[in-house]
Amino acid sequence: MNNLAIARVLAEIGDLLEIKNENPFKIRAYRNAAETIVHLGTQVAEMTGAERLAIPGVGKDLAGKLGELVETGTVRYHQELLAEFPPTILDLLHLQGVGPKTVSLFYSGLGIRTLDELRQAAGEGRLRALKGMGAKKEALILKALDERQRVAGRRLLAEAHDAAATLVAALRGHAPEASITAVGSLRRGCETCGDIDILAAGAPAAIMEAFTNYQLVERILARGSTKSSVLIWGGFQADLRVVPRESLGAALQYFTGSKAHNIALRDRAIQRGFKLNEYGLYRLDDESLVAGDSEEAIYAALGLQWIPPELRENRGEIAAAEHGTLPRLIALGDLRGDLHMHTTETDGRADAATMASAARHAGREYIAITDHSKALAMANGLDETRALEHARRIRDLNGRIEGITILAGIECDIRADGSMDLADECLAALDIVIASVHGAFHQDEQTMTERILAAIANPHVDVIAHPTGRLILKREGYRVNTARIFAAAAAAGVALEINSQVDRLDLDDTLARAARDRGVKLIIDSDAHSPAALGNLRWGALTARRAWLEPGDVLNTLPVADFRAALRRNRR
């Protein structure tokens, strides 16, 4: 049972307890633990009882339940709760505007258990008979049911970024003197975003009208003087918050979050005799303002270094900021090389010279052309003869484009049995070899792990690309024992990739941090199949920042000569 599955059970217990109207702090305890476990670098299943007890937010009771879950695959407490309610009731909880109290009311009052039953009851006007319900609420629920499919769920960071950039630009046109910024999960660089949060500080009241009248607005969910919410076409919810100019820092802090980071910060404020909200940091005794116009001042007043948004997840950043030990985070500009990209020789859209020029233009000093190997027949993958011929042409090209070094590489398939798709003599003749899994995804964990370990054991392999094979919001990664992969990669000097494709980001932030902590070096690559996609490197850099990585953790921050010397094939 992996951490994701464990967290789901804990979160579902939280949902069920909420419908039962249980103690809210007990509910929070289950949700906190679930959130922490999702982002744990280690599998709970492989921990000892004492190690589980050391997880923040896990006490004696939850440690026991984790043990039960890992050993039996289920928890009695969870099953008992599920016996009290039909499991389909949890679907109702995910409707816009419907929370646990309402779900409980529907169930106890009308026996509603499913979305279909709810739709029917609302359509027949039966909901308004319930206490606190009226015709308007009924109509809202019907709308929420219709929008469920389209709006449900989260979207890729890159999509959210594009939608937000357009919206922010439009708002700035209406209030050029105001400070207008995208905040929330977007500013933290989360791999997916549930909505778009925008903050306007020092903007005229009319900005709210500009927002709700924005041409792409499909429906207005809420409209007030300081806060409005809309649905925009394409399925995003967008929220705008307006605060006075002097509250810019407090509001940036407050709306950037995350929830867990904010709760910890406000708790810290209380302990020090302050109150923190979106308008400022105030003394509890006389309500006087301590800080508010800048984030730096607020963190400083709480005895902390300013914390980069990407770290604000309550994963140790507050303690580090207190001790002045925050990392010097890597930035996109630190990346001198991009070692994974494709050309028209296989499934890319441009030739090597075009890719090299574009990479140079994007600020890179060196690249590697790494087309596919023959196992990917669909992509016109290279056999040994073509791979060596392609390499010869790339080396001819090297030196002809000012300011960029071009290495001849390959993205070689790791076959189902763990052998490499190309002969060792071919791999040995190249400048860099990236190895990756592109087929037989459904092997069991043992087989998949041995398969990748076999690739790491091949002395010609320098990098493992997209090590888990996940596609965000589409496909979970293959089952693999990452702890063993990290140990082997660290020992062999094989680098692991953070693949920057918008729907890969693989390794993710949690695993990249865990890998670094186990002594693995990382490489951040675009895996571009076109010149434009070279720009995806920014998402990989963002992921690395969320993983707490410093430039020294990432090989392609090195100048080209040092980079080559650091590759496994050239190390002694």
Add this chain to the structure above:
DNA sequence: GCCGTTTTCGGCCCGACTGTTTTCAGTCG
């Protein structure tokens, strides 16, 4: 249910908006 340089008991983050209300509960972020 968790947690402790004030605490092993008594706390646990904060505010805006909506709908159905005669002062507030529920939802959301």
